[in-house]
Amino acid sequence: MDRGSERDAAPGRGAGDIAAGRIPLAVVVVDRAGTVSHWSSGAGRLFGVSREDAVGRPAADLLPVSGALPDDPDESATPDVHPLHDGPGPDLELSLGGHSGYATAGRARLDPPGRARGAGDRLDVLWWAYPLVGPGPSRLLVLAADATRLRDERGYDDETAERISPGFARHTELPASEELERRLPDILPNMGPGLSARIVSQVLELGYPVLEFSQYDRVPVTPYWGVPRRPGRTRAEAVVPQQRTSAVVPAGAEQDLEYAAVRERLEFLNEVSSGIGTSLDLGETIREVTSAAVPRFADFAGTHLRAAVLAGEGFPDGPPDASTVMFRVWVEHNDEPGRWDDTVPVGEAFAFPEHTPFYQCMVTGEPVLVPRVTEELSERISGEFEKRDLRPLITGRSLLIVPLKARNVVLGFMVLMRRPDRPRFDDMDRTTGAELAARAGLVLDNARMYTYQENVADTLQDSMLPQITPRMAGCDIATRYLPGTRLGRIGGDWFDTIKLPGSRTALVVGDVMGHGLNSAAMMGQLRTAVQTMATMETPPAQLLRNLDDLARRLGDAYLATCLYAVYDPIRGELTLANAGHIPPVLVRAEDGSSELLDLPTGAPVGVGGVPFEAARVKVRPGDRLVLCTDGLVEVRGSDIGEGLAALCESAAHPAASMDDACDTIIRALNTRGGRKDDVALLMARLNGIPDDHVAAWQLDADPREVARARRLVRRQLLDWGLPQTVETAELLVSEVVTNAVRHAEGHRVGLRVVRTDALLFEVTDDEPTLPAMLNAGPHDESGRGLRVVSRLAREWGASASGHHKTVWFEQAIAAR
Template sequence: VPVTPDWGVPRRAERRARRERAARALAAGEPVPEELRDEAEDLEYTAVRERLEFLNEVSGAIGTSLDLAQTIVEVSRAVVPRFTDVAGTYLREQVVAGEGFPDGVPDTTTMWHRVALEHTDEPGRWDDVVPVGEAMPFPAHTPFFQCMTSGEPVLVPRITEEMGHAIASQFEKRDIRPLITGRSMLLVPLKARQVVLGFMILLRHPERPVFNDMDRVTGAELAARAGLVLDNARMYTHQENVAETLQDSMLPHIPARMAGCDIATRYLPGTLLGRVGGDWFDSVKLPGARTALVVGDVMGHGLGSAAMMGQLRTAVQTMAGLDLPPAQLLRHLDDLAQRLGDTHLATCLYAVYDPIAGELHLANAGHIPPVLVRAEDGSSELIDLPTGAPIGVGGVPFESVRVPVAPGDRLVMCTDGLVEVRGEDIGVGLATLCESAAHPAASMDDACDSIIRALGIRGGRKDDVALLMARLTGIDPDAVAEWRLARDPAEVGRARAAVREQLHDWGLPKLAGPAELMVSELVTNAVRHAHARPVALRLVRAYTLLCEVDDDDHDLPALRSAGPEDETGRGLRVVSTLAREWGASRTNAGKTVWFELTLPARRR
């Protein structure tokens, strides 16, 4: 960029006066004096034009992406080497973190992150002294602080040894003086909406002309454009982080092991702008060591779909806790969607796995069918079940089917974003899903990744994807013990003795003490509140020791605060203290209260 004399309104007035004098000389037939000729004006116009062209080129080079990191690099590279030899970019901590808009004027405690450094020196010369990624504050006596607080460019024609020493004092145990002393420095703030987001340090080699007032104006214009682009990228990054946080908060953290099955999940956000969708998966612990597995998809994208997904997922959790049959649960979910409004439709696949009976009980509401991989021969197939209408249509019946399964079989449930490709029949994607699901894998996570890889390369995926895989390990009949107890307080002692004996038979004598105590409390409550039916006691040895007590009273128990002289109210407090986990749920016949104990580690 050429270095030119002062410019602006005074220069334009001088040029106008020269032109008028030259015109009068020509009108009088006199030669135009040398001092009235305007060659310098052409040079200045050329310089201004080149600066405007430079700014135009920079504007086109930056902001090609809404990615904050890429935008930072583009801003730094746009000015080196044409305008400056060294360009360092610093941003406020909130901007780097993708948080909200920074508040207030920066001060001496504000942390500034060095996010980019471009230079024309030999490679590596700056890397050790001023590494990218470092965060530091700036004291009040420095030109950096003046730039960030005033929001105006700061020009230092030459960095003297004294100033170089003052600047170097900010860099502990690193001598930066040889890199900056004798150079010309221009500091320009990166602003948006009158708030300083960061600043750029521009340095020229000693052999280049120093920065001048025209460079200051050019740098300020450059920084204004860069600040706007960075703010757009910051806002996009912030909104993307909010969307991902919202999506993550709505998706459950499913345990890898449930009673009789191992579970692995994957969620991939869509590539459409917004990255918030309505896909979800879930698992719910049910009485009888059963597990409910759910995959759903609210049609559409954006916050509206995500909000609807959150409501439906919560509703499924609640209704599953009531132990409703799959078809009946979808019926109630459809009614709820009708009451919530007809702006969104959703598909849902609901399956209940009984590891003791070796059976799947499934119902479908417009969702793509699941895949069942047989452990016996490694074959895979789409489970044939009635498709049903999407949730929210209303007035359509749902049907359920029962499918026998064997230990080791795998169930694969996913949303249509994994198998659908625009312009291609969905049957092709389903066939690929079946084929990839049958591939042997070292672990459940590897199996999920294999499916994602097989289907992710087909076309450009824009929809979000939810994938749930369950390995149905089953529970051996010998690992289940059940008793029927009469509604008699004397049965409490029988229940304790039966549990103690069974745990010794299973080789779990260390669990006998706490299990007896908790069974005593739960059976006592059940016998006291049961109406007509006998009390049922069940022990299940799976990945934990599960104990369930059933009775025909529908009122769920609750923790109570017992006083020093109260004779009751401590039973559930004991259970809550000793159990790994405990809970209660309503059933068609009454309720089930359960607790789990962690199995002792096996000896190698």
């Protein structure tokens, strides 16, 4: 693919080929170790070194571009411009533009590496170096041409040849960009279409090589292209090396005041461009943009933005008008302190009056220049603002108002003023101010979009995470969630607590593989599925099998780890099943020891075909269970075992409260460097339910047992000192037991009452069909029982397991 560098003959130019001819180019690729990995035939002819001898050698030994090479000590040097001069060796001229991501260029006279020093005329080499990013070992692309051949074969005289220097031009600046994009792969080494396309795109992005005769003449250099003859111009100093923003300064041009003014403004804009947009924080960006203009360009700068931009909302809808509210977001000046504070306070919001230059700039989107604010204009502007006397501040000053735009929509504007003792703003300043505002507008819009995306991410993440109740039946809950440090802040980590029949609680923690919106959306689907199956009393192992099937039906990319635990506070037992998640930590209240529970691990849901097993663990009141995602314990470059050991140690640390215990764990593990993933932490203190707070009876499937059920409930509630709950409890128990007795297929009906922060009543029979709420007519004798329960109970429900069902309801304990 380096045919372009092998053909030395220069074809004739056609009638339309005025701007460019053809030029043979040497093509070299340098790898990350600084050695040559590709060496074209043209490079062999130019430097006198064959491909076999060049590949694998240090590039600094062969090329005059050592300052642009990877890991070169010269890369820390400040970019500079030096005149070309003679001297020995290939390191005569060094590219000092070592900033990563920037293309560099230079011109050097050197002894060819393939010939003995002094064996002949020295080479006059023009070169361009492009840093390459992305996968693969390639680090630097070097293009080189023989300036001597331009003089000898193209007929350039010495004066013309001396004025040639290499540079860069964006492909939008010259009409030859399409031809360049089509032909540039021809000169690249034979490395495959993927890598070639990547290099082409980076060359087009950084600017393609041109030959410069002066600051005005930029002739593109592409395969088979060359430099046409041009009439003689003012002799210029040859310059090396150059960055693409540099200009070749003709000799004596420093005396040209207009040129000096242009150069000064370009330098100012370059400095501003490098100084703004260092942060995606909207407030910081606003301060950078405003402060950039003072004092070099203006004595006062005030930035005003639309409310939608400042709030980080969506893109402003349409152009501003007389009703558009603008916020003065920052003011910078070099007057005496406090002079502007009361008259133009930061944070003020108002709509600008129509008959002002501010309004004109806002609605037209064009700069407004007032060379000098006369007393008449000053009084007219001041009169448009109630209770504001702007005259002492603006009279006699030069005023320039420039719009802050992005995508042709005005986001706001910047007010710039100069004191009377400085030169007034002129047309050149208006152009400079407009360019300043254009760059500032893009930077502000980037910050606005980032703020908007952060707000969307936070809202989405908050909506996905549950609002955990701190107290469940027989256990206390505390949680923490930390978003990852990756850009976007949205992840697939989740936790949940689910209330189950029988005063049980399901504890869930999961982690969807990946990051971003897709992971968050998958997390929401899986979390909803777990909640649904949990309320249907699906056993833990079966729940994970069902979740695995769901993930595979949703798509091949759906993979997640999940740990599902059910706590029975009456039995003092945990039932756990694990799908590829890190194990939980159990802290024993008796001695304060902590351990990682040894559970059957299983595979992540979505893998398919892997069995899941459940394990039972006995627990005592006061024990604590800690579940978390791997973002808390796993750090790149460290063994996860170290993180799990630190989790056990920090979980066992005594704490005054559950929240304090969570904070202790976070402080202990979140200080470990390198954490980028989300963190979900759920801690449950397993308090249990005392035996004397549970009462259970067995009833016969006989209608006469309904009255007995009422008596048993009355006696128990009175023993617990809850007389205020008796009447409602008797009515509800009567309705539920009546349904069970009427429809039961077996001979026994179970009744259980549990006292926690509320009263839980459970009625169990051998008919697995769940009851349904009916619409009873005025003449129907039945069908109203569940409606009564729904009206009077705090909550109610029914679940089926095996060959029996349980209907339950909760009754609040009224305060006495």
